[in-house]
Amino acid sequence: MIKYVYPGSFDPLTKGHVDIIERGAKLADRLIVGILMNATKQPMFTLKERIRIIEAGIGHVPNVDIIPFDGLLVDFLKQQDARTVVRGLRAVSDFEYELQMAQANRNLYPEMETIFLCTNVEYSFISSTVVKDILRHGGDISHLVPMESIHIIEKILGGKENGSGSADGN
Ligand code: PNS
Numbered sequence: 001m002i003k004y005v006y007p008g009s010f011d012p013l014t015k016g017h018v019d020i021i022e023r024g025a026k027l028a029d030r031l032i033v034g035i036l037m038n039a040t041k042q043p044m045f046t047l048k049e050r051i052r053i054i055e056a057g058i059g060h061v062p063n064v065d066i067i068p069f070d071g072l073l074v075d076f077l078k079q080q081d082a083r084t085v086v087r088g089l090r091a092v093s094d095f096e097y098e099l100q101m102a103q104a105n106r107n108l109y110p111e112m113e114t115i116f117l118c119t120n121v122e123y124s125f126i127s128s129t130v131v132k133d134i135l136r137h138g139g140d141i142s143h144l145v146p147m148e149s150i151h152i153i154e155k156i157l158g159g160k161e162n163g164s165g166s167a168d169g170n
Helices: 015-027 047-057 073-079 092-108 128-136 147-161
Strands: 003-008 030-036 064-069 084-089 113-118
Touching (some): 015 030, 047 147, 073 092, 084 092, 092 113
Parallel strands (some): 084 113
């Protein structure tokens, strides 16, 4: 059983993430989307919300599991009995950070590998940060986030505006 792990903050999922998930899932028997629980100090979406958004956006990919993790990625890999991490590269500017992370991880767990998939060029400008910025200013994210997830995002943000949004602290 070939298991790959695609880790990230996914705050929120973008079309670029979906591209990597679709392609990563073709390379393995199972692709684990590992969601870092404490993504940043102030994520826009709670862990539960990020999971709901991912579930909606990748429902068409059959061999994917969505599993939250905390702590070191290498410990999560060991826990999942996986040795391969998949990451997307949008541009040369991503490379420095990704190389450092891959090397730090291998230093901690020499049996692991990181493989990089080059993001489809049509998604190379998309990031969760850009999506959040557009959302904060009430702009259109329909070309950045899968259609199935937009509905969920709108519901979540609508709920927060009404003061009824979930707040699980993650
Ligand atoms: O989507 P992101 O925020 O670029 O993903 C970054 C992520 C989650 C892959 C990275 O921050 C991570 O693996 N964090 C877990 C902590 C860890 O293992 N750190 C050491 C490697 S740098």
